[in-house]
Structures are given as C-alpha cells and as structure tokens.
Amino acid sequence: MAPPRSTTPWTALASVALMLVLAANAGVAQQSATAAADAAVRAGAFDRAANLLGQPAKAGDPEAQYKLASLYRLGRGVEQDEVAAFQWMRSAAERGHAEAQLQLAKMYLAGRGVAVDVAEARAWLAKAAANGRSEAAALALEIAQQPRREEKRASAWSATVAPAATGPQAAGQSVRKDVARRNGLPAVLDAAWRGQAQALSQLIAAGVALSVTDEAGNAPLALAAAGGHRASLELILAAGADPNAANRAGETALMLAAGLGHRDSVELLLARNAAIGSRSASGETALSKAIRACKVDVAKALIGKGARVAVTVEGGLTMLMLAAAFCAEAIAVLDAGDGIPVNALDDRGRTALWHAADRGNAAAVRALLGKGADSRIADQQGSLPLLRAIESGEKAAAQLLLVEGAELDRRSSAGNTALMLAAQGGQLEVVRALLQHRASADLRNEQGYTALMLASAAGHGEVIKALLEAGADRGLRNKRRQTAVDIANASGQSAVVELLK
Numbered sequence: 001m002a003p004p005r006s007t008t009p010w011t012a013l014a015s016v017a018l019m020l021v022l023a024a025n026a027g028v029a030q031q032s033a034t035a036a037a038d039a040a041v042r043a044g045a046f047d048r049a050a051n052l053l054g055q056p057a058k059a060g061d062p063e064a065q066y067k068l069a070s071l072y073r074l075g076r077g078v079e080q081d082e083v084a085a086f087q088w089m090r091s092a093a094e095r096g097h098a099e100a101q102l103q104l105a106k107m108y109l110a111g112r113g114v115a116v117d118v119a120e121a122r123a124w125l126a127k128a129a130a131n132g133r134s135e136a137a138a139l140a141l142e143i144a145q146q147p148r149r150e151e152k153r154a155s156a157w158s159a160t161v162a163p164a165a166t167g168p169q170a171a172g173q174s175v176r177k178d179v180a181r182r183n184g185l186p187a188v189l190d191a192a193w194r195g196q197a198q199a200l201s202q203l204i205a206a207g208v209a210l211s212v213t214d215e216a217g218n219a220p221l222a223l224a225a226a227g228g229h230r231a232s233l234e235l236i237l238a239a240g241a242d243p244n245a246a247n248r249a250g251e252t253a254l255m256l257a258a259g260l261g262h263r264d265s266v267e268l269l270l271a272r273n274a275a276i277g278s279r280s281a282s283g284e285t286a287l288s289k290a291i292r293a294c295k296v297d298v299a300k301a302l303i304g305k306g307a308r309v310a311v312t313v314e315g316g317l318t319m320l321m322l323a324a325a326f327c328a329e330a331i332a333v334l335d336a337g338d339g340i341p342v343n344a345l346d347d348r349g350r351t352a353l354w355h356a357a358d359r360g361n362a363a364a365v366r367a368l369l370g371k372g373a374d375s376r377i378a379d380q381q382g383s384l385p386l387l388r389a390i391e392s393g394e395k396a397a398a399q400l401l402l403v404e405g406a407e408l409d410r411r412s413s414a415g416n417t418a419l420m421l422a423a424q425g426g427q428l429e430v431v432r433a434l435l436q437h438r439a440s441a442d443l444r445n446e447q448g449y450t451a452l453m454l455a456s457a458a459g460h461g462e463v464i465k466a467l468l469e470a471g472a473d474r475g476l477r478n479k480r481r482q483t484a485v486d487i488a489n490a491s492g493q494s495a496v497v498e499l500l501k
Helices: 009-042 046-058 062-074 082-094 098-110 118-130 134-145 157-161 167-171 187-194 197-205 220-227 230-238 253-259 263-271 286-292 296-304 319-326 329-334 352-359 362-370 385-391 395-400 418-424 428-436 451-458 461-469 484-490 494-500
Strands: none
Touching (some): 009 046, 098 134, 187 197, 197 230, 220 263, 385 395, 418 428, 418 451, 428 461
C-alpha cells in the first residue's frame, strides 16, 4: 500500500479553492431551483415546484422555505398542511425573509398551524416592518387599536360581529359588520374558512357583504369550497353568492374544491350552476386541478357531468400529460372522456410519456406504453423519455422504457447517451440493462467523455466493473487527452484508479 500523501501548502490552497467553488455552486444551484420552481408555479405545475423547493429549503435557503410554506398553506403540489406551512414559514422568517416574517405574524393571529399568539405576532410584525414591509406596520397599528378581546379570544359571537369600541370608536362609531375581524381576517371569511355554519348564518342575517375577499381575492364561497364545508357552501349560495366568482388567479370555487378533492362541494356547486369549463388565468380547469392533485373520484365526477377532456392548459399540456405526471390512476378515467391522442405534443414537443418519465411515474409509463405511446419521440431539446428518466434518476421508469425498438444510442443536446447518463449517475441496474440491450459502450459526448470516463470521474466502482466486463475501452481519451484513469486520478478516486489499471 502506498504511503499517505503529505499535504503541501499548494494542495491545501487547492482544497480551499475547491470548497469555495463547491459552496458557490451550491448557492447557484439553490437559486436555479427556486427560479425553476417559480416557472413551475406559473405553469401550474405545483407538484414539481414543491419537489424543486425541497432540497434548497432543507439546505436553509429562506426564499425556498417561504415558497414551500406558501404551497403547504394552499395545498398546491402537496397535501394542505398548516403545521408544515408554519414550520417552513418560521424557518424563513428566522433567516430574515421580510415577507415570511409578515406572513408568520398573520399565522399567529389566525391560529393557522400554531396556537393564536398576538404577542408573538406583534414581535414578528415589528421585524417585518423594520425590513421595509409597510403592511406589517399598518397591521401592527390595527392590532394596537383593537380591544383586548383579540388576545383573549372571547367566545361570544356577538362580540365578534359588533366588538366593543375603543379609541375613536368610543365616540359612538360602530364597527361595520362586513369588516369586523377575528383571527386576523374579516369575520365572514374566517367563519367560511373554518366551516362555522351557525356563525355564517348569523352574519348573513345581519347583512354582511358576501363580496368581501382575502389578499388572494377569495370570497367566502371560495374559502368554504376550499375547506370542503358543504353546509357553509349551501348557506352562502342560498344568500345569493355568485357561484362563478373568481379570485385574483382566476380560480373559481369549483376549481378550488376540485383541486382539494371535496367531491360533495363539487357536486353542490355544479347543481347550483357553477360553470364546469371555467378557466383560471393560467388556463386551468376544475378537471385539470383534480388531476394534478390526483383526486380521481372528483375527476371522474366532473367528466360524468360533461367536463371536456380534450382541452389543454398553459404550456399546451393535455389532461393526459397531467395524469402522466401526477396521477397514473386518472389515465383510465380519461378514456371515458372525449379522447386525447396518446402522442400529442405540448409547446415544448413533449409527450405524455415524456412527462411520465420526467416524474418517474412508472405506473403511468406502463399504462401509456400499453396505449401505444411512442418512446422514440424526443422533445425540442432532443431528449427522449428514456434519457429524461435517467437524467431524473428514475430507475424504474427507465427500465420500463427499454422496450423493443428503443433508440438506446440517441443523444441529448449535450451529446450524452442513455448509457453515459446512467453511468454518471451510478445507476448500476440501468447500466446493466442498457448493456444487455446492446447500448454502445464507447460513444463520446461533446467533451469526448465516454460512459467509462463519466463513471470514473464520479467514483462509481460497480458501474465501472460492469462497463469493463462489457468491453469498454479504458484507453480512449477525451478532448483534453485524458483517459479514464487520468480522470479518476484528477478526481482523487484512488479506488477507481486501481480498478482501471
């Protein structure tokens, strides 16, 4: 065994430089992930946005934490979870994120994900205000002017509808019933969100306006629908609320109920003339939202009531593509609709099979192949479903795509083949399957790297053994005139160097 190398000042400096580069790359990767998540949200791909935000949020990126908290609050791309929303929001706030500090204060006021704590809310409002959020200062002033019943949470509903006046209100002015607040919201919105039918009934009888909205433009009908509170929905609809009113994102109560899987609310809204084909600002429909959230029973009910299947949402995504990405079970349900070509392309030339591979949805890959999906259709960047599955580390989906006639040596835009990507990612089972299907072992990418070189750089010993057993040429050189063993040496992969000798 060779003696251990001494650490020279030069190698120490090199190590420091490498650490700095890795740290910088990590920061760039986090920024890239949040930017990609923003794009996914704009496209309505909330599940993908949540996946993209997970790693940078865990790594301590406050922007990613704030955005992930927002998804948990609304139940977009993840199961609605106010506790998780609170935890991520607090993490972002503690790292100085001004908007997270403001929203955390509101969560303390509303008792969402945490017990109501007005004192804690005030503390976070002060921090948000110090960070330039003028709304935080205004809300802090509003709280200061409210009676102490807010902190003690008086149980009498009459106190919420017509609270005792203080300050200027003591001179005889009364609080308007439609703006009376509790838990940080107009009372009618809070009651609708929580499904408090008796309180709603009293407010409606008192003449409260049902047009009042929250920050996102959600009226009481929308909040009751999102919460799945059928009794509250019936009261609000009976009082004359517009069943097709939309929030600022163009989402109707029907879309919100469908996306959160509240079938009873969906059926009630449809019975009260909610428009089944309404679209949000991003082109979403009630059906697309149900499919994204994998609410199969709701999707089936909507199709049964006439929801069109052969429509697309933003980005040219078909309902089948959404099912392929988010809900394999919905593929069979969509067959009952007006039909979607299995090989239809979205705006980026991607098929439903590509989306299933991207998500690693092996069940959807299997179902689509059974419907005649063509695995040889590449997107506008030249990426085949097989390449995408391997790039995403989705081994099960990749192995399903190794079908008869698959173009195993088709290259990505960077010149990588499926074997190169699998070797670089250390996907031993996929590498073996590709070699068994006679994938070429010695092809090179644009930098002249072979699968063996890529595996050597990453230190994947078992993959290297499989490639060598298949006859991979260890003497080939890349454009920098390096062999696989040179690359392993440069990467500090001493065990790999021994394998390659």
